[in-house]
Amino acid sequence: MIKKATVTGMMAALILAGAFAGAGPANAAGEVKIGLSAPLTGDWAEYGSDFKRSVTMVIDKVNKEGGINGKKIELVIADSRGDAKESVLIAEKFVADPGVIAQVGDFSSSSTMAAAAVYEQAKMVQISPTASHQDWTKKGDFMFRVVATQGYEGPYNARWAVNDLKKKKIATIYINNDWGVDANKYFVAEARKLGAEILAEEAFTPGEKDFSAILSKLKRLEPELVYMPTFYADFTAIMNQAERARFKPTVLANSSLFSVKTLEMGGKAVEGTMIPVNYFSSDPRPAAQDFTREYQALYGADPNQFAALAYDAAGLLTAALKAVGTDSRARVREGLLGLKGYEGATGPISYAEGRDPAKQLVRIMIKDGRWVLYQP
Amino acid sequence: MGAVSALTMPSFVIEQLINGLTQGSVYALLALGFTLIFGTLRMVTFAHGEIYMIGAYVGFEIIRALHPNFLMALVAALAATAALGIVVELLAFHYLRNAPHATSLLVTIGVSILLVNLAQKIWGPETQSIPFSLLDRLGDFEINLAGVYVTFLQISVLGVTLLLMLALYTLINRTKLGRVIRATAQDYEAAYAMGVNVNAIYMAAFAIGSMLGGVAGVLVGVYYNLFYPTMGGLYGLKAFSASVVGGLTSLPGAVVAGLLIGLVETFSVEFGASNFRHAFSFVFMILILMLRPGGLFGGRELAHMRGD
Numbered sequence: 001m002i003k004k005a006t007v008t009g010m011m012a013a014l015i016l017a018g019a020f021a022g023a024g025p026a027n028a029a030g031e032v033k034i035g036l037s038a039p040l041t042g043d044w045a046e047y048g049s050d051f052k053r054s055v056t057m058v059i060d061k062v063n064k065e066g067g068i069n070g071k072k073i074e075l076v077i078a079d080s081r082g083d084a085k086e087s088v089l090i091a092e093k094f095v096a097d098p099g100v101i102a103q104v105g106d107f108s109s110s111s112t113m114a115a116a117a118v119y120e121q122a123k124m125v126q127i128s129p130t131a132s133h134q135d136w137t138k139k140g141d142f143m144f145r146v147v148a149t150q151g152y153e154g155p156y157n158a159r160w161a162v163n164d165l166k167k168k169k170i171a172t173i174y175i176n177n178d179w180g181v182d183a184n185k186y187f188v189a190e191a192r193k194l195g196a197e198i199l200a201e202e203a204f205t206p207g208e209k210d211f212s213a214i215l216s217k218l219k220r221l222e223p224e225l226v227y228m229p230t231f232y233a234d235f236t237a238i239m240n241q242a243e244r245a246r247f248k249p250t251v252l253a254n255s256s257l258f259s260v261k262t263l264e265m266g267g268k269a270v271e272g273t274m275i276p277v278n279y280f281s282s283d284p285r286p287a288a289q290d291f292t293r294e295y296q297a298l299y300g301a302d303p304n305q306f307a308a309l310a311y312d313a314a315g316l317l318t319a320a321l322k323a324v325g326t327d328s329r330a331r332v333r334e335g336l337l338g339l340k341g342y343e344g345a346t347g348p349i350s351y352a353e354g355r356d357p358a359k360q361l362v363r364i365m366i367k368d369g370r371w372v373l374y375q376p
Numbered sequence: 377m378g379a380v381s382a383l384t385m386p387s388f389v390i391e392q393l394i395n396g397l398t399q400g401s402v403y404a405l406l407a408l409g410f411t412l413i414f415g416t417l418r419m420v421t422f423a424h425g426e427i428y429m430i431g432a433y434v435g436f437e438i439i440r441a442l443h444p445n446f447l448m449a450l451v452a453a454l455a456a457t458a459a460l461g462i463v464v465e466l467l468a469f470h471y472l473r474n475a476p477h478a479t480s481l482l483v484t485i486g487v488s489i490l491l492v493n494l495a496q497k498i499w500g501p502e503t504q505s506i507p508f509s510l511l512d513r514l515g516d517f518e519i520n521l522a523g524v525y526v527t528f529l530q531i532s533v534l535g536v537t538l539l540l541m542l543a544l545y546t547l548i549n550r551t552k553l554g555r556v557i558r559a560t561a562q563d564y565e566a567a568y569a570m571g572v573n574v575n576a577i578y579m580a581a582f583a584i585g586s587m588l589g590g591v592a593g594v595l596v597g598v599y600y601n602l603f604y605p606t607m608g609g610l611y612g613l614k615a616f617s618a619s620v621v622g623g624l625t626s627l628p629g630a631v632v633a634g635l636l637i638g639l640v641e642t643f644s645v646e647f648g649a650s651n652f653r654h655a656f657s658f659v660f661m662i663l664i665l666m667l668r669p670g671g672l673f674g675g676r677e678l679a680h681m682r683g684d
Binding site: 176200202203204205207209210212213214216217219220233236237240241244245246264265267268 | 388391392395396398399502503505508525527600601602606607610641642643645646648650651653654
């Protein structure tokens with residue numbers, strides 16, 4: 001109770017401070033600030049450092065090219081330690097500083113969602129590269145995400161399966177947790193709408209290792225394609241058992257499988273598996289190539305999808321600022337909504353009113369024991 | 377099961393039968409261990425699933441690090457789990473012979489948690505697999521059974537289970553050690569008075585029971601090629617339930633119940649309830665216990681297996 005009272009008190013103080021500071025980030029100096037809230041220490045420090053590298057890279061580049069309408073951008077980095085309480089305190093700090101125009105972050109859905117109310121009240125854009133919880137962007141009008149959620153990936157995969165691969169008889173095997181149920185639900189709904197017949201939807205309990213019964217059943221139903229929202233440990237177990245049962249379906253799955261572990265544990269059994277991903281280092285699209293090259297040159301390491309998503313978050317934000325200027329926090333939102341087909345490292349991105357991205361994912365597949373670009 | 381007639385493809389039924397029997401064999405093997413230990417000591421151990429897990433990892437290490445030989449892995453797992461079984465017996469039962477039963481029970485739960493954590497420390501929390509290059513050298517092959525492909529490994533899981541059940545049955549009924557075990561199970565004080573080293577018999581029962589768990593671990597580990605620290609949890613629980621359904625002290629009961637549970641699970645998936653398969657098997661067990669509270673083979677106690 002004491003804690004709650006303190007927080008409420010602090011919020012009140014901050015609101016007052018905001019009132020005294022006047023509306024909006026009116027600052028005469030030749031600088032504008034962007035906040036970055038990310039876990040730089042703790043269990044997720046690696047992801048936080050991906051964010052920091054990419055966002056720094058974008059902002060340095062924009063500054064070198066003359067900044068936003070002549071104003072240099074200052075990046076204010078705060079360590080949320082992967083702690084939802086910490087990200088709220090950071091949000092309050094950013095909001096209280098009239099120089100901060102918008103914020104990038106946080107990494108996890110829980111940290112991002114916890115801070116959402118603070119940004120919403122200040123009408124400040126909160127753009128998270130990775131927060132994927134469906135409800136987050138519904139918490140207000142200033143939340144923007146870069147990563148494609150299951151609400152997007154599911155129907156995207158359904159279109160891939162039904163429209164592009166021309167598969168009409170489909171079965172699914174999915175992990176019975178929040179993520180898997182959603183992934184399956186959105187896929188199945190869209191696939192049915194597109195005229196596909198769903199032969200079976202088989203769920204398995206997380207931790208299940210015996211898939212022989214499910215596989216024998218599917219083998220009998222002879223689906224043209226099996227869709228599998230799973231993680232690599234389950235997926236490779238399913239595929240190895242399928243191979244043993246002489247069942248070799250065409251398989252479409254999710255970005256969750258994008259790992260060398262899938263290749264190591266799946267061996268021959270996972271050959272031909274197709275998945276969509278946010279970022280792939282040999283994606284031929286110029287924006288992805290530019291990012292990969294720049295990142296390697298600057299940091300001497302290969303970027304991962306978290307770095308690519310953070311790069312796009314910062315890129316989207318600076319593009320929006322260039323369009324609407326730096327006079328008002330609230331207008332940054334309009335700037336982002338106005339960007340159509342922004343060429344990012346993770347594909348072209350557009351926002352509709354929902355502020356979840358509509359994007360073209362990268363299609364990849366397993367061939368000769370490696371992840372390669374998908375070829376029909 | 378009226379729905380069976382709706383299924384037209386017999387090869388598919390054979391396939392599901394084999395799936396169910398393979399799965400059930402594992403429950404049966406573990407249930408045999410429970411039954412032997414309970415039959416002799418009149419005490420339940422909750423570390424059995426974890427002994428099975430350790431057996432699997434020992435087999436995994438032998439195949440991965442030393443030599444890709446299935447028999448060698450089995451022998452190593454047998455030795456390791458027998459030793460581990462004796463340790464559990466010492467910790468949970470030997471030194472607590474006069475303590476309330478609940479104390480021993482709690483110690484076995486403690487040991488099971490300890491073993492899971494130990495495995496996490498040694499092998500990490502993630503799922504491990506034997507690399508494919510080594511797995512291929514284990515010499516598994518396929519047999520065509522009326523259009524259904526069955527692997528040798530799949531058959532050996534079932535075969536080893538039946539073989540071990542027979543071996544155990546013979547051991548209990550036809551050997552001197554078996555007679556002593558039965559005597560101890562019947563009345564350990566009388567057996568003690570007759571000069572039986574009761575402590576040694578308890579240890580032997582525990583060691584043999586644990587070895588059955590170890591064998592199951594290696595078979596399942598290699599069959600699915602998945603090794604993870606919590607692999608004993610659900611299997612241990614299912615096997616204990618199978619042992620109860622089988623009558624707790626009946627060796628054939630444990631095997632029949634184990635196989636039945638495997639079949640019920642498999643066919644519950646076939647009839648459209650893959651996410652409820654575990655619920656199905658437990659509902660089935662509850663039904664059996666409601667109809668036959670003593671279990672399928674209740675009353676046929678280890679002590680009275682043969683009236684000699």
